[in-house]
Amino acid sequence: MKISKIMQKALNDQITLEASASNSYMAMASWCEVTGYEGGASFFYAQSDEERTHMLKFIHYLNNLGISSVIPAIKSPASNFKSLESILKTALKNEQTVTTAIHKMVEISQKDKDHSTYAFLEWFVNEQVKEEIKFETLIQKFELIGRDKIAINEIDKTLAASAVTFTANAAG
Ligand code: FEO
Numbered sequence: 001m002k003i004s005k006i007m008q009k010a011l012n013d014q015i016t017l018e019a020s021a022s023n024s025y026m027a028m029a030s031w032c033e034v035t036g037y038e039g040g041a042s043f044f045y046a047q048s049d050e051e052r053t054h055m056l057k058f059i060h061y062l063n064n065l066g067i068s069s070v071i072p073a074i075k076s077p078a079s080n081f082k083s084l085e086s087i088l089k090t091a092l093k094n095e096q097t098v099t100t101a102i103h104k105m106v107e108i109s110q111k112d113k114d115h116s117t118y119a120f121l122e123w124f125v126n127e128q129v130k131e132e133i134k135f136e137t138l139i140q141k142f143e144l145i146g147r148d149k150i151a152i153n154e155i156d157k158t159l160a161a162s163a164v165t166f167t168a169n170a171a172g
Contacts, residue, residue: 001065001116003065003067003112003114003116003117004108004112004114006108006112007105007108007109007112007114007117008062008067010101010104010105010108011058011061011062011069011105011117012058012062012069012070013101014058014101014102014105015055015058015059015069015070015071015072016072016074017097017098017101018051018052018054018055018058018098019051019052019055019072019074020074020075020077021051021054021094021098022048022049022051022052022055023048023074023076023077024077024078024090024091024094025044025045025047025048025051025091026044026045026048026077027077027078027079028040028044028047028081028087028090028091029041029042029043029044029045029047029048030079031079031080031081031087032044032084032087037084037156037159038156038160039155039156039157039158039159039160039161039163040084040087040156040159042159042160042163042164043159043160043162043163044087044091045163046163047091047163054124054127057123057124059071061117061120078090084152084155084156084159085139085142085147088135088138088139089139091135092132092135092136092139095128095131095132095135096132098128098131099128099131099132102121102124102125102128103125105117105121106118106121106125109121134162138155138158138159138162141154141155141158142155
């Protein structure tokens with residue numbers, strides 16, 4: 001089965017985007033860990049793992065078509081952050097960028113009448129809806145619960161619970 005050069009490039013570019021997201025979330029996890037946000041650390045380490053699994057899906061898809069995937073060099077991510085809230089807002093922007101890239105690939109697959117890639121991308125379209133909702137809901141907590149020390153501690157516990165949910169889903 002053949003896919004267009006444009007589609008191949010877009011899929012390879014997505015490997016870079018998922019790898020960058022994985023690295024960026026690892027930097028956020030590390031900042032949370034050293035700052036004392038245990039929940040944030042668990043959440044973002046799990047999120048980093050999740051992005052790695054996304055990256056692997058694109059690598060396997062290309063390789064299984066007989067197209068060598070390109071393993072990219074990744075720029076150092078930001079490592080110094082202002083607050084838990086600012087990290088979550090940056091993460092949401094990250095996810096919105098990924099969503100746009102996925103939607104562009106869907107459009108390419110439609111234009112190419114590339115039904116296989118279209119079907120492959122469907123999982124990512126749904127995943128991005130879940131990802132954006134997840135971050136939007138977490139960001140809302142700051143309005144709902146507050147931004148004082150007790151509120152942030154509560155939100156950190158929510159992040160710990162979200163990380164557990166992902167780990168359980170990934171194991172299943
Ligand atoms: Fe792989 Fe969270 O986008």
